[in-house]
Amino acid sequence: MSKEQRIQRYTAPERINHWIVAFCFVFAAISGLGFFFPSFNWLMNIFGTLQLARILHPFVGVLMFAAFMLMFLRYWKENLFNREDWVWAKNILKIITNHEVGDTGRYNLGQKCVFWAAIISLLLLLVSGVVIWRPYFAPVFPIPLIRIALLVHSLAAVGLIIVIMVHIYAALWIKGTITAMVEGWVPAAWAKLHHPRWYREVREKQQENKP
Ligand code: HEM
Incomplete structure (x- = not known):
């Protein structure tokens, strides 16, 4: 494809930033599912050993959050909702059947929802993750709070996994x-x-x- 037929969308540092987030997500999500369901315990082997998975999972999570914050600072303005998003939302059936509507800017409503869902779930994961992080922080928090944090952490993780599955599907499906x-x-x-x-x-x- 000639240079005139292409448009630059992301620079190399932006892409490296995104793939750091994506790799951290895959490692944290797979090891996290391994902790959660006994039948998935074998997934913890993604870090080599089960012990390493338990040690590294929170550090990878913090790295994912920090790397995503850089993306957040780069793209938040372009992900603010505007009037065109209503046109997109009202015509969702057309969108699903592969038709375009409205005068969409850099990101469409679907992408904007992924963006805001990601930052909200990552914030919840970070805060609840610190509360349940043994042996460093958990001992300073009361047990009822740790229980709530465990619930929040699990729900936010399931939410983020679903959102990222939709994100990957769209990234691969839209030619x-x-x-x-x-x-x-x-x-x-x-x-x-x-x-x-x-x-x-x-x-x-x-x-x-x-x-
Ligand atoms: C693991 C596989 C992943 C694939 C294949 C993938 C693919 C992509 C692609 C192709 C784009 C460009 C879309 C465009 O500019 O129109 C993109 C953008 C983006 N991705 Fe991913 N991604 C993955 C994981 C993640 C994860 C784990 C996160 C966050 C937790 C994430 C957050 C974003 C954000 C914020 C953008 C910019 C779009 C926006 O601001 O709305 N991605 N991704």
């Missing part, structure tokens, strides 16, 4: 999306179809910067 996070660019036709307002903004900037 032309995955190159955005792998190689950094998207086909211009993809941008024009799925994110027309963002496409115009990028093209206008390119015109301004032409000598």
Whole structure:
């Protein structure tokens, strides 16, 4: 594909940042499911041994949170809800059947929901995770609070796993999306179809910067 037919969507540091979050998520989610269900205990082997899984899971979780905060600071403005999101929501049946509606900017309502659900669940996971983190922090908290934190931690984890499954499905299902996070660019036709307002903004900037 020629350079004119591509548009840069993410720089290399942005992609590295995203994949650090994604890898941490996979390790934390798989080991976490291993702690939770006896029949899934074998999943803890993802860290080599069960003991290592128990030690490393919280550290990987904190790394995921810190890396996601960088993404949050980068993208929060582009994920604020606006009037176009109503058009998207009202036409959800068309969206599901692969049609586009409205003058969508850099992110559509579905992506924005993933973004806000991720930050809310990660905040809940971090706070509840600190409360239940033995042997470092848990001893300073009362047992009833630890029980509540365990419940919050489990519910937030299940919520995030479902949200990320939807995110991965969309990233792979919408043709032309995955190159955005792998190689950094998207086909211009993809941008024009799925994110027309963002496409115009990028093209206008390119015109301004032409000598
Ligand atoms: C594990 C496999 C994953 C895959 C295959 C994947 C794929 C992608 C792709 C292709 C994009 C670009 C979409 C676009 O720009 O239109 C993207 C963006 C993004 N991803 Fe992922 N991702 C994964 C995991 C995660 C995880 C675990 C998180 C957070 C906990 C996450 C958060 C985000 C965010 C915040 C964006 C930017 C979109 C926005 O701000 O709304 N991703 N991902």
